[in-house]
Amino acid sequence: AQSVTQPDIHITVSEGASLELRCNYSYGATPYLFWYVQSPGQGLQLLLKYFSGDTLVQGIKGFEAEFKRSQSSFNLRKPSVHWSDAAEYFCAVNGATNKLIFGTGTLLAVQP
Amino acid sequence: NAGVTQTPKFQVLKTGQSMTLQCAQDMNHNSMYWYRQDPGMGLRLIYYSASEGTTDKGEVPNGYNVSRLNKREFSLRLESAAPSQTSVYFCASSERGPAYEQYFGPGTRLTVT
Numbered sequence: 001a002q003s004v005t006q007p008d009i010h011i012t013v014s015e016g017a018s019l020e021l022r023c024n025y026s027y028g029a030t031p032y033l034f035w036y037v038q039s040p041g042q043g044l045q046l047l048l049k050y051f052s053g054d055t056l057v058q059g060i061k062g063f064e065a066e067f068k069r070s071q072s073s074f075n076l077r078k079p080s081v082h083w084s085d086a087a088e089y090f091c092a093v094n095g096a097t098n099k100l101i102f103g104t105g106t107l108l109a110v111q112p
Numbered sequence: 113n114a115g116v117t118q119t120p121k122f123q124v125l126k127t128g129q130s131m132t133l134q135c136a137q138d139m140n141h142n143s144m145y146w147y148r149q150d151p152g153m154g155l156r157l158i159y160y161s162a163s164e165g166t167t168d169k170g171e172v173p174n175g176y177n178v179s180r181l182n183k184r185e186f187s188l189r190l191e192s193a194a195p196s197q198t199s200v201y202f203c204a205s206s207e208r209g210p211a212y213e214q215y216f217g218p219g220t221r222l223t224v225t
Contacts, residue, residue, distance in 0.1 A: 098143070102154040105154050
């Protein structure tokens, strides 16, 4: 069965610092992987996705993620965080069932 | 282009009352979904519709029913609301297939007292 683990419930970083949010998935074949962001009181917006090809994918707002099959991971990174990046971030996997399975989310706080 | 719209934005119900959450999309997507979001649990799929005329249960379907009214609209009904159904409900739509991203509505915050 598909599953997604986001081990960090809450992360605080200083503005301008680098960021890495962890995501591990469980799926037998190569999955379709997504990162979404949710600002307070809003719906979810897609940051980036991976389903084949280059394992380093670029997304919106300066985010990138790297697919590592050997580690079953799809970690999200940003070199320099802005105050507007404070939000909740969700990793999701879609296998052959056409249904997204979400992780429990990581809440990012940005200190000035 | 409004994307995915949901009504209402907020709702308070008493235990045992019924209500229908409405969702519409204007992107001509085949697939539509209903999720609930609870603190610390991420989003969990309640029901989905892969295409017009079909609906299937997701992870947490008990206490809910859905109707795919046409290609644009997908409603979620609570027949007899319970406090455990207090949550934020999101509708989403996508092209059919696992590689396609889902587009989310702004959500409905439901409180059952």
